[in-house]
Amino acid sequence: MCDATDLVIEQLALELRRLPPTDREAQERVVEAAMLAAAADGRGLGLWRRLTAPRAVQIRPLVALAAAALMVAIPIVAWQIGRGTAGRSSTALSNPPTLLAKRDGGGAGGAGGAALAAASGNERLVVRFELVAPSAREVALVGDFNGWDRSATPLVRAGANGTWVVQIPLTPGRHVYGFVVDGSSWLPDPRAPRAPGDDFGAPSSVIVVGAPL
Amino acid sequence: MNARATVVAALIALAALIGTAALRPLAAQSVAWDARLDSATAVQVRALLDTAAAAGVPLRPLQDKALEGSSKGAPGTRIVAAVRALGRELGTARTILGATASESELVAAAGALAAGATRDDVAHLRDARGGALAVPLVVLADLISRGVPPPAASSAVTDLARAGAPDDAYAALRRAVEQDIARGTPGAAAAESRARAMLGTLPPPRLTPPAGATDQTAGHAPTPP
Numbered sequence: 001m002c003d004a005t006d007l008v009i010e011q012l013a014l015e016l017r018r019l020p021p022t023d024r025e026a027q028e029r030v031v032e033a034a035m036l037a038a039a040a041d042g043r044g045l046g047l048w049r050r051l052t053a054p055r056a057v058q059i060r061p062l063v064a065l066a067a068a069a070l071m072v073a074i075p076i077v078a079w080q081i082g083r084g085t086a087g088r089s090s091t092a093l094s095n096p097p098t099l100l101a102k103r104d105g106g107g108a109g110g111a112g113g114a115a116l117a118a119a120s121g122n123e124r125l126v127v128r129f130e131l132v133a134p135s136a137r138e139v140a141l142v143g144d145f146n147g148w149d150r151s152a153t154p155l156v157r158a159g160a161n162g163t164w165v166v167q168i169p170l171t172p173g174r175h176v177y178g179f180v181v182d183g184s185s186w187l188p189d190p191r192a193p194r195a196p197g198d199d200f201g202a203p204s205s206v207i208v209v210g211a212p213l
Numbered sequence: 214m215n216a217r218a219t220v221v222a223a224l225i226a227l228a229a230l231i232g233t234a235a236l237r238p239l240a241a242q243s244v245a246w247d248a249r250l251d252s253a254t255a256v257q258v259r260a261l262l263d264t265a266a267a268a269g270v271p272l273r274p275l276q277d278k279a280l281e282g283s284s285k286g287a288p289g290t291r292i293v294a295a296v297r298a299l300g301r302e303l304g305t306a307r308t309i310l311g312a313t314a315s316e317s318e319l320v321a322a323a324g325a326l327a328a329g330a331t332r333d334d335v336a337h338l339r340d341a342r343g344g345a346l347a348v349p350l351v352v353l354a355d356l357i358s359r360g361v362p363p364p365a366a367s368s369a370v371t372d373l374a375r376a377g378a379p380d381d382a383y384a385a386l387r388r389a390v391e392q393d394i395a396r397g398t399p400g401a402a403a404a405e406s407r408a409r410a411m412l413g414t415l416p417p418p419r420l421t422p423p424a425g426a427t428d429q430t431a432g433h434a435p436t437p438p
Contacts (some may be wrong), residue, residue, distance in 0.1 A: 144277040148284035173317035174347055176277070186285065193355035193387060196328035197278075197302075198295040200287040206324070206355070208317065211348045211380045 124169035125209055129177075129189070131155065134162025136181045141166050143177025143204075150180050172210035178202065250279060254289030261296050270303040271316045274323075302326045309335050310346065321350035328354040334367035341374035349374055352383040356390055361400035369408035376415045386411055 129141055139155040145168070146152035155164035176195045179187045186202035188194060195204040250258060258279050262272050278299050282292035306322035307314065309332055314322070322335050330353055342349055349370050356366035369390075373382055386407055393403035 142284060148277070148280040150284065173315070174321050174351065176281070193351050194358045196324040196354040196358055197299060198291070200282050200285040200291065200295070202285045204281070206351050208347050208351055
């Protein structure tokens, strides 16, 4: 009984599995229409739909970790780059160093009154250095604040009387510095106190940032 | 390269980038150190720094002195000698000023000693001024370096300190003495006359009663009941 039934079912299934005869032209028309629709999506809203349509995304934990690290790293690198370049501009020989304004960390500091006694801790103060050197081609400020690097803090010529100027943020306290004119001549600041001790044959000057010297 | 290797390489590069950025100031200082001194000089300076560190002397001024010498083209032997001398003076300054002195005060005191001031000069100034010694010490060193004899320079600065002079007064004294010397006045006379004139313009010092004082007589020891 069961065997006979199974046989009938198998014959019925065989009949159902047979595809009906197809019209080849109709098939080609369907394929052509599908291709046209796909092309239209690509030219129009296809990209937008791809971007806005909800979809399940698989991501490996390692990739997610790398992305997260990148998001942390970018602000750090940007901050470091900003710190490294802050305060680089230029300086020179007639007026003593002038405190222009308090500068808190890496923030902007504009010219204005100075609150000398308020300088404390790691708060940076913008100090203006000047040197009058009319015949100089280039002037650099060097000191313990820039690792005595001749290329770190060039001065810029300000005006026609040969005054060279630079403004840099310095931490409060004692600093030793000098000027290098045309890459070879070392000059102390003539209006500032002299730095004692061995100056290696090239006198330097002293500034106490946060105090009137 | 497959995807996993790419991700690992990217992570390594990222870690290097973060490390470079985070340690850049420290690295820059370290590189400046080792790169700008010849190897023999660097070895000797490092040994001096080790000694200074053991003595509680700040290292940054010693590193700065070495870099100053390098930047000015001094030979290694002179750089080592300068760092050694500064380390010795910083140690003396630490002994005189105590553990609470700031780095600026220590370096300023070392400068005054290097200029020719005595230990007693620095100690008397410390006692007279109390705190905030950097400016008077810088002025003391500057006066001596401009030709004022150390006793006269020390006396002028210490007298101002006893009178409670603010930093402005030391700066003004320095400028005035510098101008007088430029006009031909002997250094000692310039320092004495300018200090005396300046003392006349200062308000009388405000004395505070010592700790534990119960009466209103400032500066006197408390009397037992």
